[in-house]
Amino acid sequence: MTDSTPPCVAVLGTCDTKLEELLFVRTHLTEAHHVRVKLIDVGRTATTHPAISITQASILAMNPSDHSLPHPIPDVRGLSRNDLITALAARAGPILGSLAATHDIHGIVALGGSGGSALAAEVFAKLPLGFPKLLVSTMAAGDVGPFVRDADVTVTYSVVDIAGLNDILCPILENAAAAVAGMARAYHARTHAEAQADQQKTRRKRIAITMFGVTTPAVTHAREVLAKYDCTPYVFHATGAGGRAMERLISEGFFDGVLDLTTTELADELVGGVLSAGPHRLEAAARRGVPQVVSVGALDMVNFGPRDSVPEKWKAMAGSGERKLYEHNPSVTIMRTTREECAQLGRTIAEKLRDADGEKVEVWLPRGGVSAMDVEGGPFEDRAADEALFGALRSGLVNAGGGKGQVKVVERRENINDPTFVEALVASLAEMMHLEPKDRV
CATH class of the missing domain: 3.40.50.12030 (Uncharacterised protein family UPF0261, NC domain)
Structure with missing residues (x-):
């Protein structure tokens, strides 16, 4: 990818429960901020939609990063909520990490409640420091330590539940889209400049x-x-x-x-x-x-x-x-x-x-x-x-x-x-x- 190619932002969420809100963010990223988007589905129930770039089925087909987990994945309908989050995160994390390493994505935004935020935290942990990570969460008004951990995560409180668009949630999601788009552009420009500089000098x-x-x-x-x-x-x-x-x-x-x-x-x-x-x-x-x-x-x-x-x-x-x-x-x-x-x-x-x-x-x-x-x-x-x-x-x-x-x-x-x-x-x-x-x- 050349420096003139627009940056790409990953949008992560459960499409079976939050597709409307995820598509709202996707639209603002593409139309208002002119960045490319990869929409990633980590829902319990597989969702079909042309905007989804990485489906739940393709994630579950991946080998997990945690080798103690089964592969292929058993029927997710029989998994507890915690086991489902663990299974999806162990497979989605390496996918996102690989995309970040090859500079195919330049930032990520996730929407979630307690479960979605926990899953996002597992994925964010696989991404390098300095890579833009934004979480819009219903849990952000409390202790965000479990979601931030040792990563440079930006957290925004959704105020209302992420369960339907309204005049409180929409401006918050618009701000989130603007923020991650800006961070992704800065990250894209910085990494391109650093790559050129690394070719010219030995680092200290x-x-x-x-x-x-x-x-x-x-x-x-x-x-x-x-x-x-x-x-x-x-x-x-x-x-x-x-x-x-x-x-x-x-x-x-x-x-x-x-x-x-x-x-x-x-x-x-x-x-x-x-x-x-x-x-x-x-x-x-x-x-x-x-x-x-x-x-x-x-x-x-x-x-x-x-x-x-x-x-x-x-x-x-x-x-x-x-x-x-x-x-x-x-x-x-x-x-x-x-x-x-x-x-x-x-x-x-x-x-x-x-x-x-x-x-x-x-x-x-x-x-x-x-x-x-x-x-x-x-x-x-x-x-x-x-x-x-x-x-x-x-x-x-x-x-x-x-x-x-x-x-x-x-x-x-x-x-x-x-x-x-x-x-x-x-x-x-x-x-x-x-x-x-x-x-x-």
């Missing part, structure tokens, strides 16, 4: 960095030091979604190195905080053999919302002096991890890194504290808890390295935010990645 090496408010000074200085090298840093806020997005991009081969200064999401996963990145945090780089330097930033804390949202058992223990709670701001309350929790976090990190290539991973321990709050006289200073963390890590990484060299553990006396700690850590990653200073490039 990419480095993922993790940051939290209490490790911001460290990351800010790390970026300043990295500016001397021919590389591009990408900072991820360690808020759960940030860690998941980074792990996904590492898995997809986007990054050449990882400066994982802030592994705090592991504490939320262990203790039950609100910023967990899930059980697979800190696994992608080791699995792919991407050079990484790992530290223990903000493992002194677990995150909750306003103080009233903290589970009663923790508030009770704080009241008796058994735990430390700190109101970071009116919306965020943090809790100091205990000695036992820190020991478990050390064991968890060691277990995740034990089989990594020892020549491509180092663990750096700041004995002066793991955050801006874990300093001498600070509200979370607890050297016994820190030592439990460090000791478990040291013990767990003895003879680690997957038979490819010992995983190196570096201990220094500074706090994690100390410039000298950061400079040494960045220099080590630069050496591991064979980064060249800009003046030599």
Whole structure:
């Protein structure tokens, strides 16, 4: 396809229940915004209409991405709603992913209620970051986390149910069509320009960095030091979604190195905080053999919302002096991890890194504290808890390295935010990645 060819937008939905609304969006895309459209039917009952580009039957005929699912698909009339969504998403996702990879589509818009939104989320997860994804949903006024996940999804609330055109829903669908058409045009132009640029130059090496408010000074200085090298840093806020997005991009081969200064999401996963990145945090780089330097930033804390949202058992223990709670701001309350929790976090990190290539991973321990709050006289200073963390890590990484060299553990006396700690850590990653200073490039 040439740069002058109009972009193409995929329109995804259940044609057996929402054909009128899907065709309304399709018409506005083609007539008002002059883009091409592929209408994709993911309904329970197969629908026949000349505007449908990819039918339900053709989707169900595909091999599923989840190999535990049956192929060919059994009679969908006997499937539960959840099993139907799983079956369709496992087959539609790779179809859309392939179309995006070959630049046959340049954006996607989905319409749905709870089931349709869940199906769309599964499909969106198969599409690359930066690819336009728009969901018009009846569920968008609540928690959209299950629909967004670690993808860059734009969500619009339908206000009324997507069950018949009216003067509330129609303007919303018109806006959705305009939005996805604009995003698709921008994506089409950008990817065309990037393809031309890639033919003319070698890209700079990419480095993922993790940051939290209490490790911001460290990351800010790390970026300043990295500016001397021919590389591009990408900072991820360690808020759960940030860690998941980074792990996904590492898995997809986007990054050449990882400066994982802030592994705090592991504490939320262990203790039950609100910023967990899930059980697979800190696994992608080791699995792919991407050079990484790992530290223990903000493992002194677990995150909750306003103080009233903290589970009663923790508030009770704080009241008796058994735990430390700190109101970071009116919306965020943090809790100091205990000695036992820190020991478990050390064991968890060691277990995740034990089989990594020892020549491509180092663990750096700041004995002066793991955050801006874990300093001498600070509200979370607890050297016994820190030592439990460090000791478990040291013990767990003895003879680690997957038979490819010992995983190196570096201990220094500074706090994690100390410039000298950061400079040494960045220099080590630069050496591991064979980064060249800009003046030599």
